[in-house]
Amino acid sequence: MISLFVELTLTLAPQRLLGLLAHPALHDALGRERLNAVGAWINNVFMLPWRQRRARLSPRDADMRAYLRTHFCARPFHTVETTHTGLAFVCCPVWLPKPIGALSGDPQALWNSAAAREIRESIVDGSFRHCDHRTCPLIASRALPPRASAQAQQMIAQHRSGAPAPSPKYVVLSHDKSCNLACPSCRSGLYLANKAQQARLDALMESAILPLLRHAEEVVITGSGDAFGSNHFRNVIKRITAGEYPGLKIHLHTNGQLLDARAWRDLSLEGHVGGVQISIDAARAATYAIVRRPGNFARLLENLAFVKTLRQRGAISHLHFSMVVQTANFREMPEFVRLAADHRADLVSFNMIRQRDVFSRDEFARAFIGSPDHPEHLEFLAVLTAPELKASIVDWGNMDAFTPAGRAREDGERLTA
Numbered sequence: 001m002i003s004l005f006v007e008l009t010l011t012l013a014p015q016r017l018l019g020l021l022a023h024p025a026l027h028d029a030l031g032r033e034r035l036n037a038v039g040a041w042i043n044n045v046f047m048l049p050w051r052q053r054r055a056r057l058s059p060r061d062a063d064m065r066a067y068l069r070t071h072f073c074a075r076p077f078h079t080v081e082t083t084h085t086g087l088a089f090v091c092c093p094v095w096l097p098k099p100i101g102a103l104s105g106d107p108q109a110l111w112n113s114a115a116a117r118e119i120r121e122s123i124v125d126g127s128f129r130h131c132d133h134r135t136c137p138l139i140a141s142r143a144l145p146p147r148a149s150a151q152a153q154q155m156i157a158q159h160r161s162g163a164p165a166p167s168p169k170y171v172v173l174s175h176d177k178s179c180n181l182a183c184p185s186c187r188s189g190l191y192l193a194n195k196a197q198q199a200r201l202d203a204l205m206e207s208a209i210l211p212l213l214r215h216a217e218e219v220v221i222t223g224s225g226d227a228f229g230s231n232h233f234r235n236v237i238k239r240i241t242a243g244e245y246p247g248l249k250i251h252l253h254t255n256g257q258l259l260d261a262r263a264w265r266d267l268s269l270e271g272h273v274g275g276v277q278i279s280i281d282a283a284r285a286a287t288y289a290i291v292r293r294p295g296n297f298a299r300l301l302e303n304l305a306f307v308k309t310l311r312q313r314g315a316i317s318h319l320h321f322s323m324v325v326q327t328a329n330f331r332e333m334p335e336f337v338r339l340a341a342d343h344r345a346d347l348v349s350f351n352m353i354r355q356r357d358v359f360s361r362d363e364f365a366r367a368f369i370g371s372p373d374h375p376e377h378l379e380f381l382a383v384l385t386a387p388e389l390k391a392s393i394v395d396w397g398n399m400d401a402f403t404p405a406g407r408a409r410e411d412g413e414r415l416t417a
């Protein structure tokens with residue numbers, strides 16, 4: 001079986017093969033365990049080196065090199081992110097695709113591995129050579145803090161001392177893809193870890209995840225699926241809220257379908273949650289049914305009303321609504337800002353849909369409203385001029401170049417170039 005997959009991988013583009021592996025019919029026919037193992041293998045053997053090469057080759061003109069030499073990024077010094085392929089990273093794996101090691105090993109050794117030190121060294125020497133300069137928004141928008149700052153100087157001195165790095169402060173848990181929804185922009189079918197996988201994930205919680213959380217201040221649950229749709233992550237939450245991690249705040253990232261008063265009570269979340277990010281992607285029921293399949297818009301609204309009360313009484317300190325912008329939903333962007341404001345959201349973010357393994361080329365072309373060749377692109381640009389989108393709670397994520405201000409800036413740069 002493995003040799004067949006090796007042959008297929010060499011024949012098809014790895015990205016396309018990953019898309020095929022995500023198909024539920026294949027899961028039923030060949031077994032999820034086997035397909036997950038093959039998917040992780042393709043990711044680690046083909047996709048990761050490809051991303052690393054892209055990072056190495058990302059443009060670094062003299063101006064950018066000078067900028068990086070005078071700036072700093074603290075992430076590799078205080079953040080660790082887990083992934084479902086079994087590897088750990090010190091930043092988003094797309095922005096900084098060099099892993100620091102396997103989650104199956106000793107967590108302290110992982111955090112202080114040779115790869116982790118090498119990445120930190122690349123920040124200290126100002127080369128940022130493992131970072132993808134095109135995909136990292138902090139580099140692309142030149143939002144890094146100055147190297148002369150007190151925090152940067154303290155971290156540089158600590159690194160140069162050769163002592164083990166202080167334990168991670170921020171932990172992003174993305175090692176279980178389980179989710180109660182199957183949004184077309186994310187996956188081609190429902191994925192819920194089965195009992196055997198859950199047992200393995202829970203064992204990983206004991207051996208690696210909880211030790212990594214021991215001195216952390218914030219844990220994000222989750223960047224890979226749904227905080228409440230995953231039984232494993234519910235178990236992690238229960239362990240955190242049981243009382244052994246009093247200084248740790250949970251940042252929940254969820255589609256909101258299962259975040260109700262009962263879940264809040266059953267998981268003892270009161271007093272343990274900092275922020276909540278709800279990925280919604282629609283302001284109307286009909287659109288929600290398409291982009292958040294098989295979500296229930298009425299239930300979402302009920303749960304949003306509950307979350308609003310959490311924000312109003314200060315049980316959470318930050319509320320964020322997010323939308324992945326695509327052909328199906330761009331007309332609802334102004335309405336979405338109103339929905340967020342009505343629910344006391346502190347932030348409403350928009351990010352343009354991006355090519356994922358789940359899309360064929362044609363599917364992506366239909367969904368990618370950002371393309372000037374898209375038949376509705378001009379209508380999309382007109383929507384971006386709506387007064388609601390000027391609200392201070394709006395965050396443009398990766399969409400700045402499409403906004404009226406972003407386009408004016410680019411036109412100005414072209415004229416002065």
Ligand code: SF4
Binds near residue numbers: 092
């Ligand atoms: S500069 Fe960007 S890619 Fe590099 S570590 Fe910081 S956030 Fe990550």
Ligand code: SF4
Binds near residue numbers: 179181182254
């Ligand atoms: S809710 Fe989020 S994690 Fe779940 S399928 Fe949709 S986009 Fe993916």
